[in-house]
């Protein structure tokens with residue numbers, strides 16, 4: 093067994109920042125991560141970090157833009173904290189040596205980004221995430237913070253009082269990918285989940301293969317609600333074969349979208365008569381899919397993004413990396429042919445429900461980064477707002493876990509007297525339940541709470557037994573089959589376009605996946621670097637996460653932010669200024685709602701029609 | 705637990721010990737209805753065509769794999785397919801024990817550097833159509849093999865850490881004053897390429913000197929040191945400290961400017977040039993010449 097004050101799960105931007113903060117607060121902290129830190133997905137971010145740094149800008153404007161962008165589903169205390177803390181956190185990165193792009197006078201540059209009333213996106217070329225990740229890892233090395241890399245966290249060690257609000261988290265169980273050894277990691281002060289997004293729930297995503305929602309699923313099964321999971325952002329320009337992202341910059345520079353008939357459909361088919369290709373992400377994504385659905389897609393699958401007319405000089409000057417991406421990942425030369433693009437899953441606005449101090453309803457369990465929902469993005473995230481979230485809330489979670497007093501949180505978490513129960517929706521199948529043996533899931537192993545160590549030991553034993561079972565079994569279903577089926581269902585039915593019928597179909601297929609998973613086995617018998625075993629664990633997590641996304645999408649019968657419903661073409665503020673929460677209750681999901689907090693420090697954010 | 709891989713030049717592929725998926729890839733496609741749906745019209749011309757890949761296999765724990773060998777896979781071709789796509793397909797459809805690192809699929813995480821047709825390349829960044837068949841895919845040479853295409857990266861990380869890879873500022877203003885340090889555009893341009901390293905290890909694996917001298921810092925670590933030594937935000941004193949680390953016996957002077965690192969770097973970092981420049985700096989500062 094390993095023992096530390098604070099255990100951080102994940103080493104992307106959020107995890108690294110949390111670890112540094114906990115270390116600075118005096119804790120003995122360790123990072124446990126399934127990938128070496130510099131392999132984390134944060135490295136893929138291109139655009140930049142929003143922070144009100146310049147004169148003429150201020151945090152209140154940033155908060156206002158964010159509330160509006162969220163389609164009034166962000167919680168004001170979280171949004172204001174983000175806007176207030178982002179400047180100092182961004183400058184701290186600069187002091188750590190981050191190679192931000194510079195102005196003539198040597199100060200950091202800022203550029204305009206969608207939905208911002210001031211050009212406040214600080215950036216390092218088109219590789220902001222890469223630099224942010226590396227700079228923070230360097231600081232972790234500098235401080236000698238212990239990193240257990242290529243250790244896969246399988247579960248949490250949490251006590252099992254009937255009410256999740258009474259439970260405590262004492263550590264995690266993880267498995268050394270290189271040796272196959274399963275061990276306990278005791279956290280005497282707290283566990284911070286920073287495990288990233290769940291993009292792999294979809295067949296076509298800009299996210300890394302490692303983005304499997306492990307933290308979401310572990311917290312969920314331990315009793316923490318997942319919040320606003322239906323809000324998934326789809327990016328309109330990803331490459332069809334891999335999902336690699338083609339930056340919005342191409343359209344910004346004048347790139348044009350064509351359908352298979354050579355029509356500039358954004359105008360010719362009236363999707364956005366004013367802004368055309370530059371309409372917001374959700375509008376363009378819906379337009380592209382409509383073209384494909386109506387038979388005007390190229391190869392029935394995608395549309396063309398053309399930048400040839402910009403001329404070689406301009407392309408090389410401003411969009412050089414796009415040429416590389418199209419060439420390397422699609423085999424297309426952007427100077428001589430148009431590039432194929434289609435919408436791809438890009439970002440999850442929802443996640444593990446936490447307050448503005450990063451704490452969940454389970455004592456000692458924190459979450460930060462894309463896996464968490466504070467919530468700052470509400471129904472729709474503004475480009476450039478995820479990276480500041482990592483550093484602002486990563487730091488807060490780390491400090492709080494290490495014992496720093498951040499004051500009473502205004503955002504409430506867990507089931508309580510301020511929630512409203514879902515009573516109306518009928519589900520096509522009983523979600524959850526029939527699938528997986530629940531003793532695998534719930535935090536501890538029945539019985540009254542033992543001491544922390546006993547609890548962790550039991551959790552370790554359970555995971556060891558589960559690994560043995562998976563490796564010993566010789567026939568059955570392989571995870572890849574289930575995963576593909578799940579991903580296809582989500583892409584077919586819980587994508588950009590959502591209909592009640594479709595979502596119900598998805599829930600049925602998810603249920604089938606659960607049932608098939610009962611018979612899953614791992615073909616590779618080896619304990620050495622068994623990625624088959626790891627992916628089998630991940631697939632289980634994807635099933636849980638996909639189900640919460642579909643449940644959220646079914647109950648929210650309105651059109652808000654990224655959540656489009658065919659039957660409901662309006663934002664319904666009278667009923668829906670509230671968060672959806674799905675929690676795992678005795679092996680079945682239950683749904684409840686909590687009102688959005690629109691009241692900020694000095695003003696209340698009044699919902700307005702969101703137009704740009 | 706791990707084995708040193710045979711030298712690639714002298715390595716002979718055994719006679720196709722297992723022809724996985726080889727019987728009838730076309731049938732395989734028909735069976736997997738979903739696959740056909742995803743095939744675009746463009747690829748219809750290539751219907752039935754497969755790519756032949758030969759993949760290095762080794763697992764210290766599994767009897768049949770203790771003796772290193774090559775496995776053949778025939779993967780249905782799809783336009784835009786990369787080497788990584790091909791090995792992923794082989795794993796998901798034919799043999800789930802096939803093991804390799806990968807994550808981002810977009811050349812930023814640095815985890816899938818393999819030895820492909822005799823050259824260090826990122827699997828995700830290499831179009832399969834550009835390669836001669838059969839495509840030979842092996843783990844990075846000169847590194848211990850853990851299993852299949854996975855090599856032990858510990859030595860590489862140790863060398864990266866040995867150059868004190870973190871900014872060592874002195875009197876930076878307080879962040880709460882929102883006062884950043886200043887860096888000129890020229891200086892940022894100067895260090896820009898060096899900051900692109902994704903720690904893939906391709907350069908180290910291609911370097912003959914590193915292969916012969918286990919203590920040599922290697923191109924990636926020296927480049928990392930360059931990134932800081934040339935950054936004007938660090939003081940002269942620290943720069944000197946950095947040069948002292950670099951001019952040691954197993955530092956910059958070991959480099960014989962063979963350019964292999966520069967050739968394979970997937971991020972186009974002018975590694976050899978950076979090493980040369982550091983040598984010049986060391987001379988200027990009158991540091992020891994080994």
Ligand SMILES: Cc1cc2nc3c(=O)[nH]c(=O)nc-3n(C[C@H](O)[C@H](O)[C@H](O)COP(=O)(O)OP(=O)(O)OC[C@H]3O[C@@H](n4cnc5c(N)ncnc54)[C@H](O)[C@@H]3O)c2cc1C
Nearest residue numbers: 102103104105106126127134139140245288461462478479
């Ligand atoms: C292509 C792309 C471009 C983007 N561009 C921008 C941008 O310009 N601006 C912006 O603000 N946002 C951007 N985003 C969004 C932003 O980059 C991500 O939301 C953010 O980086 C997520 O960081 P994270 O620290 O939460 O997770 P990640 O960086 O994904 O890290 C997750 C970590 O958790 C670990 N982990 C996961 N599961 C386990 C487990 N079971 N056990 C152990 N470890 C585990 C992983 O190893 C990894 O270290 C972009 C996203 C994408 C996909």
Ligand code: SF4
Nearest residue numbers: 901902904905907969
């Ligand atoms: S310098 Fe280039 S080849 Fe070497 S590790 Fe870095 S990115 Fe890879």
Ligand code: FES
Nearest residue numbers: 808809813814828
């Ligand atoms: S998979 Fe990340 S670099 Fe290739």
